[in-house]
Amino acid sequence: MVVVMKKGATPEQIKAVNERLLKSGFNVHLSEGVNRTILGAVGDQQRLEACSIEALPGVENVVAILKPFKMASREFKNENTVIKVGNAFFGDGSIPVIAGPCAVENRERFLTTALEVKERGAALLRGGAFKPRTSPYSFQGLGEEGLKIMAEARDITGLPIVTEVMDQKSVPLVAEYVDIVQVGARNMQNFYLLKEVGKINKPILLKRGLAATVEEWLMAAEYILDSGNEQVILCERGIRTFETYTRNTLDLSAVPLVKQLSHLPVIVDPSHGTGKRELISPMSLAAVACGCDGLIVEVHTNPADAWSDGPQSLTPHDFELLMKQVHAVKMAVSDGGCEGLQI
């Protein structure tokens, strides 16, 4: 931690900061510059919160040197975390694709779509039983009924299932039914929910918050890891920007960035990330090219008839084509030519 004193800070103020740092167990290096006095504090940053120093008289600024996440960092664990779900592996260099409709609407439709995506190469099924909706008047999902339909689809297809949990109380219920429990973007900093899913023994799909930085996202993962669950799959799903032609702005640079900072697998959701059907395929391929560990894509047997998110769902036919392209691009980047790929 580096503490920058204000120009004209008094010797007493500098002394007070120095003493506070020493008392907290830091070694302190004092540098009196031309314009500023700086105190470099060496030690375990966790012992002291930066802001308590920032409030001391004469302090201009406190600069943290270490990144705040620990268990999620590559420094803590150097090798990739690989998460196995059914026959799929997240983090081992393969590209498992999770596919299915936005919401589970009814038994027949879901089973139809499930079979269609399985046939075309999906490795897992997705579907929403509890839906986070901006409006209380929008369809909120089928609830446990939806979970049952998903479980039936798993029995039929053999594919593991993924669904979102929106509140602490439902965690046991959801965890009982599904193979991967998703925490949605709006709940990325719902810390009680993070702690709750940190206590179960199922992989967690943690979506990036709507306007979250990569650091905040990794800190959310840290909550889950710190609560005892080491199986966290991160999911980039677009961030909010000024752009209005797309629903969100898919931040693909987060993929190689997170893979440098963390050992956790990162997958990409081009459906929510763009909100436009025509952009799903190109952005899926881009995600593969920059090193993602999987994709989660909305597919609906009849998008024009979907109860939610139809405009960002692929048809089964489009999905089939996409799977071929994903494979081709994956081959290209895994090939000899890309061996030295700087990820």
Added chain:
Amino acid sequence: MVVVMKKGATPEQIKAVNERLLKSGFNVHLSEGVNRTILGAVGDQQRLEACSIEALPGVENVVAILKPFKMASREFKNENTVIKVGNAFFGDGSIPVIAGPCAVENRERFLTTALEVKERGAALLRGGAFKPRTSPYSFQGLGEEGLKIMAEARDITGLPIVTEVMDQKSVPLVAEYVDIVQVGARNMQNFYLLKEVGKINKPILLKRGLAATVEEWLMAAEYILDSGNEQVILCERGIRTFETYTRNTLDLSAVPLVKQLSHLPVIVDPSHGTGKRELISPMSLAAVACGCDGLIVEVHTNPADAWSDGPQSLTPHDFELLMKQVHAVKMAVSDGGCEGLQI
């Protein structure tokens, strides 16, 4: 709702959209323009979600005409909602000031601060018993112990108390102790929590989300109203922007804007809104000048010693000065000269 067809949409596609709208009970006006065909759908928009139309072949865009919030809107209820808590009124033209430390740290400190802010004119006490922290390693609050200390402070000072609830499960506990239950920025779209606080009989202080639009904020209020609780106090607390010198960017234009769109009272939090002690007073006065219904300000008996948010806390002395200034500005805007104030 206005549906814009793509250039070159076929008559069949237009017909399909038309039929879907008619089936949903809308009256449809068809306009064939030079470059685009447009369908204006007149009726109850709630019956149909825009996105299901957007997914139909040939549709370029769907434009919603009505605002999505209903119970929160001035159209639904024209007169201001006035919420009485103890002797304070939110929404009647007065400026109740809620003051206290960021976190309840221990009994003695909290009681000291409570007496200090009461003496200087605070109308309510604030304090955090459950703290939403980005890091799992930061101080998370005293929990129920903190609630008890706050309740004792209420007994001693006679001032009502406000604290944040972070999860559904704790709602009954928190509601038992405090007079106003706060929903924090990170939980603004924690829809289950919104529904839960919508069932209790205490006023809710609903903070605006970190990157939320005014519409999303009012939709969050709508969740609470729709669940049966009509006592919602909105709180502007700054939004995320590119600016790094301040913690957030306090969006004061949200105050007169929300008062036009909604009947609910709006208060302002200049402490979280700026993150800098020196900006709290000027921004508090600005909030009063543009018509806010109250303030919530962090005051700590010794900010340099605070466990959290010291840099954005006023000393009791600064707070005393601020209260005088708030009074002066309020007088000025309420005066003859400002009678026609365009709010």
Added chain:
Amino acid sequence: MVVVMKKGATPEQIKAVNERLLKSGFNVHLSEGVNRTILGAVGDQQRLEACSIEALPGVENVVAILKPFKMASREFKNENTVIKVGNAFFGDGSIPVIAGPCAVENRERFLTTALEVKERGAALLRGGAFKPRTSPYSFQGLGEEGLKIMAEARDITGLPIVTEVMDQKSVPLVAEYVDIVQVGARNMQNFYLLKEVGKINKPILLKRGLAATVEEWLMAAEYILDSGNEQVILCERGIRTFETYTRNTLDLSAVPLVKQLSHLPVIVDPSHGTGKRELISPMSLAAVACGCDGLIVEVHTNPADAWSDGPQSLTPHDFELLMKQVHAVKMAVSDGGCEGLQI
């Protein structure tokens, strides 16, 4: 400057950074922490660009300690810069109000509005002769003809005039006609234009860029100051955020913040800052309450008939009311009660 080395940086890498810093004339303090080695470089930061250090092998991060602006800073010049234009003073604690239509549309209308705003207390006239328009097909202003009309209005009313210059080549022409030359938000980082207006002997009204930080804004002012023109008036005009109900988000916290960081006067443009007529008056009063040095407000004799920006223009009648309110709030904050105002 503080240089943070990567975990595992080699002694050779650390040595190389050390030598580069020494060669550039810095004194270097080396701190070997538990997890990171840090080099504190004390000296004149201008001599070395941070990024050249950042590119050295083994460097994780370079943290600048000093703010990059010099001539614009309060450290460079402690007392407020006061700029006199006609009988108006910017920076002396008064609130000169600049008023007029967005664009000069024709002679008659402009003269009418000019007389109307003068009568109601405006201190200067504004009007656009060259208009920055997103679309090449929109009205681009009357050009020199507009300047002539403005000059005539000055002759008639005695009020100084303000207009925007959009390109280097027109600087001499505009400077010949007007009393304050405005650089618009879209040109805040048009560095050649900044240098050009830095060479003339007229005050410059420098608007904040659409998505500019306060630091970038002050660096733009630095370009003008460094080119020889010390008369810079800063103008907050709203920044881009996700909010769609307002045209921009007026960042009023920039007012007290800039007044702490810099000696330059700061005025506020609530018309562009909000884009909504109903918000102009409340936000003007808020700007006064938080310490602005002036206002620039769009007034049109008949807003519904304006060629541009009608929705954000006041009528002369509204403007009259606003002037009274501005006066009342200014009195309140200047009064005894606000003497200790923390700005």
Added chain:
Amino acid sequence: MVVVMKKGATPEQIKAVNERLLKSGFNVHLSEGVNRTILGAVGDQQRLEACSIEALPGVENVVAILKPFKMASREFKNENTVIKVGNAFFGDGSIPVIAGPCAVENRERFLTTALEVKERGAALLRGGAFKPRTSPYSFQGLGEEGLKIMAEARDITGLPIVTEVMDQKSVPLVAEYVDIVQVGARNMQNFYLLKEVGKINKPILLKRGLAATVEEWLMAAEYILDSGNEQVILCERGIRTFETYTRNTLDLSAVPLVKQLSHLPVIVDPSHGTGKRELISPMSLAAVACGCDGLIVEVHTNPADAWSDGPQSLTPHDFELLMKQVHAVKMAVSDGGCEGLQI
């Protein structure tokens, strides 16, 4: 254009809007809904600016239906614009790579780098002779001297050269020396500069503004096209977001989006787009995978010694590797498997 009247708008107000629209040559369809009256105006939207309607009494909102860009749109010109520079083609499905240092620092270094990138497959050379710098105290480029060095490098390598022009006055000078004239992000809405480069007979590389929407970017292109220059190459270079680990957030979804909306070629700058050397290669491959028409990459013979942007420059060795990977990914997406790619 759709005009939404306020709830409770009077018949007179509706009539006034109707008449204004008719007078401007529109056909008007009036829809009286349950809650709102809507007027659909069919005709040439360019004739009337939306905001003049928005200012009429009783109007709540005006919604534009047509996109504001014309000459830049696919509706105006369906086939891809292909721009030939030397032996390179932008827009024909190939991926020409522009490479070179951020700034031209001296003759020897530039010629060395030029030969190195040529050898490794670069199709054009880049280099800055005029540098837009946030600080007036930073290195501003060698000016004409830099242009001469670039021209010499072209003579030696046979590769066309690209450089930025920052001001109107220098347009003829720059155009005389270089093969592609670049307009930088900070000048994207410097409308006079856009008009000036619209008059020359050289291709223009138009970078997206720091916080520009895709629509604003295409409108900037429209300025150039409308001034007579049809050779515009768009360049995505990252937008500003809250993320601090990267310099900007590269918006790759803009690539397939712009290619849908426009016939102009789009290239990608992963160096400025990320600001981190380790992210350049993965993001270059992602750009290729989602359909870009070229890349512009910073390469420096010794990044640690570069005068600017060293941290985001590749070494010649990394560049060689990247060129192979780009080729492999391009092959994959052009292949049979990707024939139906939804771009």
